[in-house]
Amino acid sequence: MRGIPESWIQRVVAELRRPVRFDEEFDRNVMTAVRSMPRHRYRAWTRVLRPRTITIRPLISAVAAVLLLAITLSLGHAIGTRRASVASGSGDTTDRGGSLRSRPKHPVQFVLVAPTARKVQVVGDFNDWDASHAEYSAQHRGGGVWSVTAAVPEGHHRYSFVVDDSVWVADPTAPRLLDDDFGMPNSALVVEGGDLTR
Amino acid sequence: MRAGRSVVGAWCVALSLAQVARAQLRGDGRLAKLDSTTRVAVNVVVDSARKARLPTEPLIDKALEGAKRGASGERIVTAVRGLFADLRTARSALGPSASIDELNAGANALHAGLPMRNLAQLRTVSQHAGRAHVTLPLTVATDLVSRGVPVGVASDVVLSLARAGLRDADFTMFQRNVRLDIEHGADAATAAQTRARGAVLHGGRAT
Numbered sequence: 440m441r442g443i444p445e446s447w448i449q450r451v452v453a454e455l456r457r458p459v460r461f462d463e464e465f466d467r468n469v470m471t472a473v474r475s476m477p478r479h480r481y482r483a484w485t486r487v488l489r490p491r492t493i494t495i496r497p498l499i500s501a502v503a504a505v506l507l508l509a510i511t512l513s514l515g516h517a518i519g520t521r522r523a524s525v526a527s528g529s530g531d532t533t534d535r536g537g538s539l540r541s542r543p544k545h546p547v548q549f550v551l552v553a554p555t556a557r558k559v560q561v562v563g564d565f566n567d568w569d570a571s572h573a574e575y576s577a578q579h580r581g582g583g584v585w586s587v588t589a590a591v592p593e594g595h596h597r598y599s600f601v602v603d604d605s606v607w608v609a610d611p612t613a614p615r616l617l618d619d620d621f622g623m624p625n626s627a628l629v630v631e632g633g634d635l636t637r
Numbered sequence: 638m639r640a641g642r643s644v645v646g647a648w649c650v651a652l653s654l655a656q657v658a659r660a661q662l663r664g665d666g667r668l669a670k671l672d673s674t675t676r677v678a679v680n681v682v683v684d685s686a687r688k689a690r691l692p693t694e695p696l697i698d699k700a701l702e703g704a705k706r707g708a709s710g711e712r713i714v715t716a717v718r719g720l721f722a723d724l725r726t727a728r729s730a731l732g733p734s735a736s737i738d739e740l741n742a743g744a745n746a747l748h749a750g751l752p753m754r755n756l757a758q759l760r761t762v763s764q765h766a767g768r769a770h771v772t773l774p775l776t777v778a779t780d781l782v783s784r785g786v787p788v789g790v791a792s793d794v795v796l797s798l799a800r801a802g803l804r805d806a807d808f809t810m811f812q813r814n815v816r817l818d819i820e821h822g823a824d825a826a827t828a829a830q831t832r833a834r835g836a837v838l839h840g841g842r843a844t
Binding site: 562564567568569570594595597607612614615616617618620621622624625627629631 | 703
């Protein structure tokens with residue numbers, strides 16, 4: 440600031456620092472003018488198309504990405520399970536966890552001659568091979584004959600007798616299976632619409 | 638404040654991942670009876686079956702049977718894998734429209750030694766004879782083999798019966814008669830062939 444005296448500069452600065460006071464009328468006039476201006480309305484598509492600047496925090500975006508991955512995996516698993524149960528074959532061939540368990544049941548009589556037995560149970564895929572089901576516990580009818588009549592869903596089944604909680608015995612009168620993966624083979628049972636076929 | 642939000646976010650992520658991992662590993666709730674190593678191995682086979690659009694229930698059922706019989710984990714996994722392979726072969730032989738019962742019976746028949754081509758033949762012959770399902774013929778064929786009838790004879794016999802249009806009740810009667818003959822001392826193959834000839838001669842009525 441060559442040539443300008445310091446005192447002048449100080450006077451200009453002091454003048455600029457002095458607060459400018461407007462009267463109330465001025466404020467009102469300005470606001471009235473602003474309100475009278477046409478409003479700028481954003482439509483939905485304008486909001487979407489309007490360019491924006493987005494700030495991303497690395498941690499938050501990583502969390503969001505992992506959450507998205509987790510949700511996708513969960514959905515994939517759920518859809519896969521659903522598809523398999525619906526499409527494993529032809530509509531009728533759903534897994535037993537689904538419709539096979541809800542197939543109509545028909546009474547089936549299981550008979551085993553076991554004169555020395557103290558307890559006889561029927562286990563099979565229809566009761567998850569669980570010998571504790573009272574419904575499948577055979578009664579001694581006398582003369583070594585044990586029998587129980589239980590409801591079994593329609594379809595092809597594998598089953599066995601469990602004698603005295605320890606010995607697995609295939610039904611000697613039923614078709615046999617050679618599924619001896621765990622020792623003794625099982626028996627086959629085909630239940631069809633009210634018709635018992637063993 | 639930000640740190641708190643990050644902790645909550647990380648916690649949510651961990652929970653979600655844990656949930657997904659648990660769902661993948663746990664699979665069917667009934668398999669909880671198996672030890673963790675066996676359960677994971679069985680679930681892998683079950684998932685493979687699901688992806689191949691094969692029924693998973695027979696596999697779970699096989700694992701449950703093994704657990705109830707006190708079989709070792711290794712034996713259970715081997716059995717489940719074997720069944721998976723048989724189910725896949727059975728579907729190839731019986732076609733994509735095969736029901737879960739047919740696949741089950743087909744897998745059992747394959748396990749008993751019946752060749753895949755015989756299953757396919759049985760399907761074709763049965764369709765020509767107007768039979769909708771081959772579950773029982775396959776079950777009877779498996780039974781014959783289990784009672785000592787040679788695989789070739791068992792296949793031929795069941796095919797001839799299916800060709801003659803035997804109903805399920807006739808198949809059951811045939812199986813019962815052959816079993817009784819064998820129990821009375823008859824040669825297994827001879828009993829099966831003789832009873833089959835009788836059933837076919839009687840116009841599809843088992844003797």
